[in-house]
Amino acid sequence: MTQTTAGRDLDPVTFEVLRRGFDYACERMSQVLQKASFSPIIYDMVDFSNALFDADVELIGQTANCPIHIAAMHYSARASLEEYPKETLSPGDVVVLNDPYLGGTHTPDVTLTTPLFHGETLMGFAVSRAHWTDVGQSLDTHVAGEGLRLPPGKLMTRGEINPELVSIIKNNTRTPQYIDGDIQAQLAALWACRDEIERLTNRYGLDVMREGMREVLDYTQERTRKAIEAIPDGRYEGADYMDSDGYSEEPVNVRVALEIKGDRIHVDMTGSDPQVMGPINSPLANTASAIYYSLKFFLDQNAPANAGLYRQVDFTIPEGTWLNPVWPAPTIGCTTAAASKITAAIWAAFAKAIPDRSIASTYAEGNWFNASVTDPATRETFIFADLPAGGWGGTPFNDGMNVTMDPLGNCQNLPAETAEMLFPLRYNAFEMITDSPGAGKFRGGAGVRLVVEFVGHGQISTMESSRTRAGSPGTNGGGEGRRQKQLRRKADGTVESVGGLSDSGEWLPQMLGGVQFKPGESFVFESGGGGGWGSPLERDPDSVAADVRNDLVTVQSASEVYGVVLDEHLAVDQPATDARRKELATAVRG
Structure with missing residues (x-):
């Protein structure tokens, strides 16, 4: 209105x-x-x-x-x-x-x-x-x-x-x-x-x-009116998808068109997939909220966050789609599954409208999982949840943030100290994953590896996870972030995939419901890295060397992806780097 x-x-x-x-x-x-x-x-x-x-x-x-x-x-x-x-x-x-x-x-x-x-x-x-x-x-x-x-x-x-x-x-x-x-x-x-x-x-x-x-x-x-007026008029399209709804192996697509005309934005979600059997459907209130906060990033960020922004935004969200379902479609995954995909699609559209201000995709998930675990001594059952964050995308000005909650929230992970004090669990790892950031002039942020060991019998339900088929896309020539993984580590140390793409190439629906874990087994969640911004060959070689020293990038990736050759002290070998980058650039053009 x-x-x-x-x-x-x-x-x-x-x-x-x-x-x-x-x-x-x-x-x-x-x-x-x-x-x-x-x-x-x-x-x-x-x-x-x-x-x-x-x-x-x-x-x-x-x-x-x-x-x-x-x-x-x-x-x-x-x-x-x-x-x-x-x-x-x-x-x-x-x-x-x-x-x-x-x-x-x-x-x-x-x-x-x-x-x-x-x-x-x-x-x-x-x-x-x-x-x-x-x-x-x-x-x-x-x-x-x-x-x-x-x-x-x-x-x-x-x-x-x-x-x-x-x-x-x-x-x-x-x-x-x-x-x-x-x-x-x-x-x-x-x-x-x-x-x-x-x-x-x-x-x-x-x-x-x-x-x-x-x-x-x-x-x-x-202030919102003026910010919209600064964006060129036109129609800009973007898309993203959930890997599945947990019941079908088919991806679930969100499609968006941003129609900029003068001082108004019309967000059209026509073409998004119909509502699905699985619990990722997004009721109207949730979809509208995701639209508003996704737009806020590219409008006037210093304007007070209130309903004044809503006055300049119109949207079309066809009823019966997974972004405006009708009763009784399940919705428990809406806040951190559907919302993440709406944001990613809107940001992809903005990358076409204002490429000099575009941001590569985040890991684009809330990764909320719920779990229960039974204390073997008392037989009492405990319920807990966590939100393993991932990497944000690179920007035209800087690298993406490491291990940061998706734009949908400012939530934090469950501290290991709290988890182990309240529940029969052991948090055995929470570590950034080397080579998880998407490569670029400004790389994406790193994802994290979370390892939760069950002291008693337990089960896991992951209600908002995706990016298991492919990682977060880069923009303006940036590389893709590492895809997400959901694994079971058995008591003998062997590891198997429980959701998503395994190392053997088999893909299992990534929305897990009641997956059982025996005492001594661990749930391993590896979150994705953010997409990269710009060509990796344009990244400052000293920044690549610093990433290697900080275990964010391997020596092999520094050479094969960034074209940066390091000496035995992990410092840049500039002549070798110049030759390597020329070789890679020639291969790309060829």
């Missing part, structure tokens, strides 16, 4: 204080949630997001936690308000929701919404979304098999919690010990936002606060 940017009434100082105050309220939410939560996936892995919305449910402020959450949260809030209209809400009311087909994304992401009042006037809404350790989810062909789905429901009424609803939630999880603590932590986050907004309102007054909310949206809209 096109809106006209109105004039500015606030002086610059007041505007900036309010803008920063809105973001600070969300930062306080995240600080409280992380410190008070009970689940490792929240307090250590930072898989949560918090945001402030105005009375019209427009995003005003947020914390930089999981981008895939943020632009989807207004769908959840609006679905909650359809069930509980604004005029029926009171201070202390909290609505809970996680249904993927009612504004949610996947079932573990649970969203709490509360109204913010100043006196009797509704100021806006505080919204907190956190990934709960377990809501009974599993890989299934029906969304009902993915765990407890909550339509909008009153978790709290006028400050009084609903014990019956909490009991239902605890009865549908394998980790009830976390539920009370995580609920209280999310509620505390909501109250932190309420208190900060009340302080601002007491200081500046209701009218100034409302004006500040309007102006931050208009400000971002104006």
Whole structure:
């Protein structure tokens, strides 16, 4: 919907204080949630997001936690308000929701919404979304098999919690010990936002606060308009794919066209594959969120992150595709499988529109896996999860980041110390993989090898992994990153593939469901490297030598890929390097 940017009434100082105050309220939410939560996936892995919305449910402020959450949260809030209209809400009311087909994304992401009042006037809404350790989810062909789905429901009424609803939630999880603590932590986050907004309102007054909310949206809209105008008009196409949905061996494709016209962008997902049997389907809220944050990277990065950006973006996402499925398609892999592919496709399209600012593909996965392990002494079963990150793509200015979470989130891996303290596991390795970065003038970032040993019987489900057929593509002549691998290391040390492409060339569906591990066996996940940017023959030879010394590149690859010959001290042999690069360049031209 096109809106006209109105004039500015606030002086610059007041505007900036309010803008920063809105973001600070969300930062306080995240600080409280992380410190008070009970689940490792929240307090250590930072898989949560918090945001402030105005009375019209427009995003005003947020914390930089999981981008895939943020632009989807207004769908959840609006679905909650359809069930509980604004005029029926009171201070202390909290609505809970996680249904993927009612504004949610996947079932573990649970969203709490509360109204913010100043006196009797509704100021806006505080919204907190956190990934709960377990809501009974599993890989299934029906969304009902993915765990407890909550339509909008009153978790709290006028400050009084609903014990019956909490009991239902605890009865549908394998980790009830976390539920009370995580609920209280999310509620505390909501109250932190309420208190900060009340302080601002007491200081500046209701009218100034409302004006500040309007102006931050208009400000971002104006900056976004100018950023889009700087991109040449045209239609630019990009594509990517999931290796499979876990049930078929066929790739699942996402196709996107960016249509730039003046100060607007239309994102057209027509041509993407139909919804699939496996659990990678992306509900509308998730796909829209992925579109918005993917565009943000190439628009005005310094503009406040709020709904002002949404005003300049239109999209077409055909219903019945895997990017806008209809009930009951399973969706548990949407946040870190589908979202990654949407981003990769949009970035590929931008590489054609603005090649001087293009970025090679990241490893493009969340690589979220869930696992259970039984303590051999007590027979107690534990649930844990991890997110082994990979390499980002090279840019026109620098190398890609090593072992960094995909653009969909700022989550972190599960620390080995936490894992071994809480669960019957041993984290035996977490190491960067040599020769995993895609080669280039600016190489990609490195992937990581994670080795998790089961002390008791265990099983693994990997819900968002791909790049096992081929690695992350480079751009502008850059090389491909190393593909991802999922392996089993047996107690005798032998290694076999459990998903993806084996060394013998056999490919198995990479979406694993309930793969069993015996005591003493290890799950080995090797994440991918980022794609390279530009020709490897243009890379500074001293940088190649430094990569070899840091075990990111082998001596053999330095010579065969980069054309850099090193002496016995791993320093550049410049005459030999000049000859080698000339030889390689001639071979390429030939």
